[in-house]
Amino acid sequence: MTAIIVASALFMQNLDSAAVTTALPAMARDLGEEPARLGVAITSYLVALTVFIPVSGWVADRYGPKRVFMFAIALFAASSAMCGLAGGLPGLVAARIVQGLAGAMMVPVGRLLLLRGLRKDQMLTAMAWLTMPGMLGPISGPMLGGVLTDLAGWRSVFWINVPVGILGLILVAWKIPSMVTEHPGPPDTRGLLLVGGALTLFMFSLETIGRGVMPPGWPEAGLLLGIALGVIAWRHCRRAERPALDLSLLRVPSFHAAMFAGSLFRIGAGASPFLVPVLLQVGFGWAASEAGFVSFATALGALFMKPLARPILRWAGFRGTVMWGGLAAAVTLGGSALFTPNWPIWGMFIWLALSGLARSLQFTSLNTLSFAELPQSRLSAATGFMGMAQQMAPALGTVLATATLEFSAHLHGRHELAVQDFSAGFVVAALVVALATPFYARLPKDIGHEVSGQRRG
Numbered sequence: 001m002t003a004i005i006v007a008s009a010l011f012m013q014n015l016d017s018a019a020v021t022t023a024l025p026a027m028a029r030d031l032g033e034e035p036a037r038l039g040v041a042i043t044s045y046l047v048a049l050t051v052f053i054p055v056s057g058w059v060a061d062r063y064g065p066k067r068v069f070m071f072a073i074a075l076f077a078a079s080s081a082m083c084g085l086a087g088g089l090p091g092l093v094a095a096r097i098v099q100g101l102a103g104a105m106m107v108p109v110g111r112l113l114l115l116r117g118l119r120k121d122q123m124l125t126a127m128a129w130l131t132m133p134g135m136l137g138p139i140s141g142p143m144l145g146g147v148l149t150d151l152a153g154w155r156s157v158f159w160i161n162v163p164v165g166i167l168g169l170i171l172v173a174w175k176i177p178s179m180v181t182e183h184p185g186p187p188d189t190r191g192l193l194l195v196g197g198a199l200t201l202f203m204f205s206l207e208t209i210g211r212g213v214m215p216p217g218w219p220e221a222g223l224l225l226g227i228a229l230g231v232i233a234w235r236h237c238r239r240a241e242r243p244a245l246d247l248s249l250l251r252v253p254s255f256h257a258a259m260f261a262g263s264l265f266r267i268g269a270g271a272s273p274f275l276v277p278v279l280l281q282v283g284f285g286w287a288a289s290e291a292g293f294v295s296f297a298t299a300l301g302a303l304f305m306k307p308l309a310r311p312i313l314r315w316a317g318f319r320g321t322v323m324w325g326g327l328a329a330a331v332t333l334g335g336s337a338l339f340t341p342n343w344p345i346w347g348m349f350i351w352l353a354l355s356g357l358a359r360s361l362q363f364t365s366l367n368t369l370s371f372a373e374l375p376q377s378r379l380s381a382a383t384g385f386m387g388m389a390q391q392m393a394p395a396l397g398t399v400l401a402t403a404t405l406e407f408s409a410h411l412h413g414r415h416e417l418a419v420q421d422f423s424a425g426f427v428v429a430a431l432v433v434a435l436a437t438p439f440y441a442r443l444p445k446d447i448g449h450e451v452s453g454q455r456r457g
Contacts, residue, residue, distance in 0.1 A: 048100025077165025146292025270397020
């Protein structure tokens with residue numbers, strides 16, 4: 001029951017992300033912006049989410065996970081309404097940043113509510129229960145976003161979060177008990193400022209380089225400053241007593257693999273939710289509802305994989321699953337580069353469903369592996385650390401997709417996007433996913449066997 005209730009927050013966040021991507025071309029037309037340029041509405045949310053996640057663990061320990069979780073749900077619903085009322089790109093981006101702050105508290109703290117008190121052999125089942133209801137968001141998001149955009153306009157895509165948030169608040173208050181926590185001591189304020197500043201400068205600079213949004217030289221200077229701040233933050237967190245990011249977690253092989261190799265996978269996979277609906281609408285000239293129906297296939301395939309993940313992990317273990325599952329995800333993602341207007345709709349639907357199957361298996365495996373070998377006392381720090389990486393990767397995926405589209409169009413001497421530009425985007429994303437395979441191959445064969453149930457030998 002706790003997993004399903006916590007998943008209502010995942011449902012709201014995933015529904016928002018999937019629906020907004022489908023509505024992006026309509027938003028661009030209404031606000032007078034290019035579709036690729038409007039990617040900042042997605043990236044700004046993901047950047048804010050990433051920046052504020054490191055403090056979520058301390059806030060949950062200080063004020064109580066249930067109280068923080070309820071506040072985050074309320075703020076997310078309110079900021080969604082603000083997005084629906086935005087009159088231009090600056091107002092929309094500002095509201096999305098507030099959404100990101102709310103999401104930074106909502107999902108990691110909700111996961112912490114679920115994971116505390118679990119035995120190792122319960123973790124995989126609990127994560128599956130948590131993820132399956134959350135998948136309803138991506139399943140319904142593309143179709144609902146397309147239908148709402150065509151019938152009621154893109155603003156209605158944001159307003160649907162309000163009733164979902166109210167329902168989530170009622171269920172949390174009714175069914176989830178409060179947890180007793182010890183005072184965590186003062187936060188690592190310096191570390192939080194360094195980490196947040198580094199992430200903000202780095203992501204903002206990547207988003208604005210070469211787009212004429214900022215004066216010449218500013219994005220490049222911001223990128224260098226962000227990298228320098230990141231190095232200082234890294235050195236500070238290695239020495240601090242209670243660091244904003246607990247770098248000692250990286251000594252745990254399972255967490256290290258889920259952090260670095262998993263981030264490569266998430267960056268490549270994060271490009272697809274942007275590329276598919278924009279290709280179908282901008283490249284093929286489809287309506288938003290048609291694009292939403294076909295995009296729905298990826299999430300449908302992901303949902304069907306959930307009951308299969310445990311048997312596969314029991315048979316192949318974490319190492320074998322993430323190796324071969326990652327390669328399957330790369331192949332199906334790269335194969336989308338072959339899409340043309342002549343493809344039948346059912347052919348695209350089946351291919352995207354297969355891609356969803358492979359990516360869902362990888363997401364479930366990596367999400368569980370990240371906590372498989374950690375003691376209960378380190379879950380709070382781990383949820384914040386991993387949550388930051390999980391949210392930064394899709395932002396980088398969106399930046400990767402938009403940058404590849406614009407570079408391909410510039411290379412061919414065009415100002416408008418064409419189908420071959422999207423093909424380049426899918427190929428580049430697939431190569432990034434495949435780069436994680438050598439890291440998976442270095443894992444011990446029986447890593448996380450207590451969680452996967454893999455029989456040793």
